[in-house]
Amino acid sequence: MKRIILLAIYTMLLGTMACEDESSELGDQYFNKGKYDEAVAEYSKYLELQPNNVKSLYNRGRAYEEIGDYSNAMEDFKKVLKIDPRNVSAHLSVGQDFYRNGDYASAIFYYDKAVKLDPSSAQAHYLIARSNHKLGKFRDALNGYNNAININKDFGDAYLSRGAIKVYMRQMKGACSDFRTAKALDVQEADKAISQYCK
Numbered sequence: 097m098k099r100i101i102l103l104a105i106y107t108m109l110l111g112t113m114a115c116e117d118e119s120s121e122l123g124d125q126y127f128n129k130g131k132y133d134e135a136v137a138e139y140s141k142y143l144e145l146q147p148n149n150v151k152s153l154y155n156r157g158r159a160y161e162e163i164g165d166y167s168n169a170m171e172d173f174k175k176v177l178k179i180d181p182r183n184v185s186a187h188l189s190v191g192q193d194f195y196r197n198g199d200y201a202s203a204i205f206y207y208d209k210a211v212k213l214d215p216s217s218a219q220a221h222y223l224i225a226r227s228n229h230k231l232g233k234f235r236d237a238l239n240g241y242n243n244a245i246n247i248n249k250d251f252g253d254a255y256l257s258r259g260a261i262k263v264y265m266r267q268m269k270g271a272c273s274d275f276r277t278a279k280a281l282d283v284q285e286a287d288k289a290i291s292q293y294c295k
Contacts, residue, residue: 135159184210200227217249252281
């Protein structure tokens with residue numbers, strides 16, 4: 097009898113775990129299809145049973161972002177950082193929220209943390225550069241774009257932004273070279289920059 101009860105409990109636990117995993121996977125599927133409200137609902141179901149699951153918390157935050165619910169997105173990203181202070185993606189996402197609100201110095205604070213945790217993140221270097229660009233710190237921005245490109249030679253947006261800095265510095269030959277590279281990497285805005293500065 098005791099063995100039957102234990103078996104029943106074990107089977108029930110397996111069923112619950114399967115449902116949890118299914119909710120998490122469904123959330124990912126909805127997210128990948130652009131069905132962000134449905135993704136939030138599935139991640140939330142999963143998180144009711146696994147409230148400290150970093151992956152689902154972060155993914156729900158991203159889904160909230162996609163539907164413009166930045167307050168709940170930030171709440172999830174900050175929860176992730178409490179559980180896993182070394183989570184590079186969460187640092188970048190918190191930084192993005194500050195950037196979106198025009199607080200570029202705070203954005204850099206979080207991007208810097210991401211770079212310290214993962215110096216090989218081209219995205220983090222690019223985001224630092226973009227924030228410095230907004231602050232008018234053009235030398236720092238140029239260094240950041242250079243870092244991003246050195247890590248990822250196919251980072252089209254970094255070439256376009258670096259080209260814009262070079263225009264400001266009156267380095268037109270280098271700017272046009274960057275704009276052409278950005279165009280070759282399918283960055284849409286590159287054509288406009290070329291027609292404006294590289295006649």
